[in-house]
Amino acid sequence: MIEDTELARLRQGCYRVLSAGYGRPSAERVEQIGAGMAALAAMGLDSFAYSRPLWAWVEALQGTPVALLATEQVRLFGSGVDGALVAPIESQYLGVNLQGDPARYAARIEDIMRRAGVALRTDDRPPDHLLVELELASALCGSEASERAAGGDGSRWLEMQRELIDVMARWIHRFASEVADRDNCGALAALAAATEAFVIHESDMLRLLLVETGGGSQ
Amino acid sequence: MRWIVCADRLDWGLIGLEVAERRGWCGDPVVPEGDELGFVGCAEDLDRSHLERRLRSAGFDPFAVPTVVLSEVDRSEPDRVRALVSAAGARARQYPGARPEHLKPVMPRVASRRSVLAFMRPIYRSVPHPDPGACGAADGCRACVDTCPHGALEWSNGVVTDDRLACEGCGRCVAVCPAGAMIDPRFTPSQLEAEIGALVHAHAAPTGILWHCSRGAAPDPTPGWHGVAVPCVGMLMPHWIIGPLVQGAAAVAVAECNCGLESDSNGRAAAAVTAARQWLGAAGIGDVAARVQGSAGAAPLRGGLPIRACGVYGAHGAAILASALGAAVWDGDLAPLGVISIDQETCTGCEMCATVCPSAALVSVGGDGNLELWFEPSRCTACGQCVDRCPEDGAISLRRAVDTAELGVGRRRLIELEVARCVKCGGSIAPQAALHRIASVLGNDAALIRQISSVCLDCRGTTMVF
Numbered sequence: 001m002i003e004d005t006e007l008a009r010l011r012q013g014c015y016r017v018l019s020a021g022y023g024r025p026s027a028e029r030v031e032q033i034g035a036g037m038a039a040l041a042a043m044g045l046d047s048f049a050y051s052r053p054l055w056a057w058v059e060a061l062q063g064t065p066v067a068l069l070a071t072e073q074v075r076l077f078g079s080g081v082d083g084a085l086v087a088p089i090e091s092q093y094l095g096v097n098l099q100g101d102p103a104r105y106a107a108r109i110e111d112i113m114r115r116a117g118v119a120l121r122t123d124d125r126p127p128d129h130l131l132v133e134l135e136l137a138s139a140l141c142g143s144e145a146s147e148r149a150a151g152g153d154g155s156r157w158l159e160m161q162r163e164l165i166d167v168m169a170r171w172i173h174r175f176a177s178e179v180a181d182r183d184n185c186g187a188l189a190a191l192a193a194a195t196e197a198f199v200i201h202e203s204d205m206l207r208l209l210l211v212e213t214g215g216g217s218q
Numbered sequence: 219m220r221w222i223v224c225a226d227r228l229d230w231g232l233i234g235l236e237v238a239e240r241r242g243w244c245g246d247p248v249v250p251e252g253d254e255l256g257f258v259g260c261a262e263d264l265d266r267s268h269l270e271r272r273l274r275s276a277g278f279d280p281f282a283v284p285t286v287v288l289s290e291v292d293r294s295e296p297d298r299v300r301a302l303v304s305a306a307g308a309r310a311r312q313y314p315g316a317r318p319e320h321l322k323p324v325m326p327r328v329a330s331r332r333s334v335l336a337f338m339r340p341i342y343r344s345v346p347h348p349d350p351g352a353c354g355a356a357d358g359c360r361a362c363v364d365t366c367p368h369g370a371l372e373w374s375n376g377v378v379t380d381d382r383l384a385c386e387g388c389g390r391c392v393a394v395c396p397a398g399a400m401i402d403p404r405f406t407p408s409q410l411e412a413e414i415g416a417l418v419h420a421h422a423a424p425t426g427i428l429w430h431c432s433r434g435a436a437p438d439p440t441p442g443w444h445g446v447a448v449p450c451v452g453m454l455m456p457h458w459i460i461g462p463l464v465q466g467a468a469a470v471a472v473a474e475c476n477c478g479l480e481s482d483s484n485g486r487a488a489a490a491v492t493a494a495r496q497w498l499g500a501a502g503i504g505d506v507a508a509r510v511q512g513s514a515g516a517a518p519l520r521g522g523l524p525i526r527a528c529g530v531y532g533a534h535g536a537a538i539l540a541s542a543l544g545a546a547v548w549d550g551d552l553a554p555l556g557v558i559s560i561d562q563e564t565c566t567g568c569e570m571c572a573t574v575c576p577s578a579a580l581v582s583v584g585g586d587g588n589l590e591l592w593f594e595p596s597r598c599t600a601c602g603q604c605v606d607r608c609p610e611d612g613a614i615s616l617r618r619a620v621d622t623a624e625l626g627v628g629r630r631r632l633i634e635l636e637v638a639r640c641v642k643c644g645g646s647i648a649p650q651a652a653l654h655r656i657a658s659v660l661g662n663d664a665a666l667i668r669q670i671s672s673v674c675l676d677c678r679g680t681t682m683v684f
Contacts, residue, residue, distance in 0.1 A: 004335035046275035
């Protein structure tokens with residue numbers, strides 16, 4: 001059995017660990033990710049199907065030299081849209097053909113952030129960057145967990161998560177496929193595959209949770 | 219493959235398989251490290267969802283690991299245990315792997331004193347998902363969408379999207395997909411073929427195969443018969459029912475479905491059984507009733523058919539089976555093959571039928587000043603997409619039939635249409651028949667009709683015909 005609060009904390013942790021994978025690589029970060037996974041395992045991660053791709057990523061990450069990982073990360077994800085071979089940015093997949101679409105997707109994320117009471121600390125990345133979206137989802141799960149711990153049903157936060165994840169689920173497969181085709185070190189392909197598995201699972205999980213809280217229909 | 223087996227209820231020394239015996243394993247399924255593992259447990263003691271979690275913790279894909287659950291009847295026959303173990307191993311070796319889109323989480327809600335909500339730990343069911351590389355949705359095919367009884371599939375802008383939570387895994391979309399693009403990783407054609415082959419060849423005596431639904435309770439074992447699970451018996455097509463016979467089985471039957479998830483499953487299965495008998499009868503198989511039985515053990519098992527074929531559960535399995543069974547003409551609503559004909563007067567050569575055909579049975583070929591539509595009967599799965607999408611009433615018709623004479627003729631030209639030439643560049647405009655059709659729609663706008671009929675798209679902006 002898994003309590004609703006524990007489940008929200010577990011999901012929060014998964015988002016957090018994955019978002020760390022898209023940050024600047026360092027030996028310390030790799031170590032933190034390993035420790036994070038150990039903590040998630042203690043929370044019951046292995047009950048879920050996405051645990052296998054997550055563990056496969058961590059294994060690949062720990063077996064890849066940090067310098068190679070850093071080079072590969074800049075080559076694939078770049079420091080901005082112009083330099084990225086596979087930009088982990090939502091509007092790059094969903095809306096580049098329509099005028100104003102990149103702004104529309106960024107505005108969608110900013111709107112969720114505003115409603116959730118969170119803000120971007122820096123302008124390094126656009127709001128619809130995968131790392132930002134994962135961090136935001138993590139924050140929403142955290143709020144859900146807090147509300148559940150206080151006796152609420154967390155449905156407000158679940159609705160916001162669903163807004164975020166349903167759109168992510170539409171482009172994450174294409175992103176993961178492109179990373180798999182182009183990654184030379186294996187760790188980033190494994191990261192993208194883990195992200196895909198988790199996001200797709202989340203799109204189903206959120207619907208299940210919303211039905212249970214009376215806030216949605218299957 | 220290394221087999222870890224429960225040693226509580228069975229004397230494995232009598233079975234004659236190389237296995238690692240573990241006392242009490244069913245109650246506490248410890249998963250060791252290593253590859254190529256399989257497990258044998260007891261129906262009475264083994265908690266499959268608990269085992270799945272243990273497997274995942276140990277880094278295994280639970281769907282990839284063969285797990286045989288033995289009943290009391292199974293344990294009473296060493297031959298039967300050997301057959302089940304070898305069939306599970308054969309099936310596991312054909313497992314293609316599951317993508318995230320193939321997994322449907324199920325988390326029943328439970329009462330908890332500590333929290334408002336609590337859930338059972340998830341179990342996962344496999345659900346079909348289209349392989350975008352093989353799917354014909356981009357060209358307009360929606361055979362899977364049309365057949366789904368739960369509204370779980372949707373066609374939009376050339377893409378089939380699936381709703382995993384709405385999907386009940388009945389497998390009908392897998393069976394009807396003309397391109398073999400709809401994949402349920404636990405029930406692929408090669409897995410079924412491997413499992414049935416192993417079951418049949420494990421016994422010297424004649425063996426019967428009992429198709430049954432994977433979602434309900436498995437039927438009680440019958441001596442001489444082995445159950446083979448499919449997503450649901452409502453998905454079975456006539457060539458699937460006959461399939462085990464050309465793999466060496468002596469007889470086939472379909473177990474009544476008790477899952478209750480689709481009300482028409484048993485009716486569909488009964489219709490498919492009738493159709494299979496009609497096909498066998500048309501092919502001159504004399505003892506049809508003994509071969510396709512109403513239930514397992516309804517008649518004594520005799521030797522298998524002297525006919526062998528492989529690949530009968532795939533997208534083109536019906537044509538393979540038709541060739542193996544020999545000369546037959548059988549027309550029926552469930553016939554898994556089709557013969558297309560085109561009305562020379564009505565067809566405008568718009569090529570919609572060839573575009574949408576997901577199995578490339580109909581293709582259009584542009585020749586020198588003409589357009590031809592060619593048909594290959596062995597590729598036609600009678601999906602009817604060409605008829606559904608044809609914009610001209612009565613221009614194309616489908617005869618659902620297994621007709622080996624038609625298969626013998628092979629690829630043939632159905633229609634040849636003259637193509638109008640551009641007066642400026644000499645390039646193709648469209649088939650004359652299509653232009654006549656356009657003219658009939660436009661009515662009395664003679665200038666426009668002349669313009670459209672005389673100048674190709676490329677030259678239309680710079681050339682006027684008066």
